[in-house]
Amino acid sequence: MTYSFQCQCGQTLSVDAENDDEALDKLxxxxxxxxxxxxxxxxxxxxxxxxxxxxxxxxxGDM
Ligand SMILES: [Zn+2]
Incomplete structure (x- = not known):
């Protein structure tokens, strides 16, 4: 699953992770x-x- 975080500057950071904890780790x-x-x-x-x-x-999810 893809997790994404949109920074205030408009760029999106995305990582692949199995769950929220892993996504947070990778982010x-x-x-x-x-x-x-x-x-x-x-x-x-x-x-x-x-x-x-x-x-x-x-x-x-994907953007
Ligand atoms: Zn930024």
Whole structure:
């Protein structure tokens, strides 16, 4: 199953995962990379904050 998260910048991060927990794990891998690559000036976010943001924003299914 594909999970996707649309960032506030409009880019979508997507990962393949079996369930919400796995999706969150994988998004936690790509999320910080996206932040570093696209939002280098954004205020630093703790793992917990990043997780909460991803969990509340991620959607199941293909775009
Ligand atoms: Zn972004």
């Amino acid at each position: 936690m891998d790509v999320g910080p990379d996206h932040m570093a690559a696209v939002h280098p000036n954004a205020p630093p976010m703790s793992d917990e904050e990043m997780k909460n943001m991803l969990r509340s924003g991620m959607k199941k």
